[in-house]
Amino acid sequence: MKPVEIADKLGIPVGTVKNNLSAALKEIRKGLEAAGHDPLILIFLIVQLP
Known part of the structure; x- marks a missing residue:
């Protein structure tokens, strides 16, 4: 969902x-x-969300 929604x-x-x-x-x-994880993994997690 978008923040406005x-x-x-x-x-x-x-x-x-x-x-x-x-x-x-x-x-x-x-x-x-x-x-011990690279915070850039967030990008991969977020991009894969529907």
Whole structure:
């Protein structure tokens, strides 16, 4: 879903959705790095999503 679609469904501002997505991705990157993985793997995971 696009951030604007998420915001519409939740009834919150698009900026809030974008901020939360950004914070979540930052935490995922930190977790991947802590586990010894290259954070660039996120690109491959996201690109493969339908």
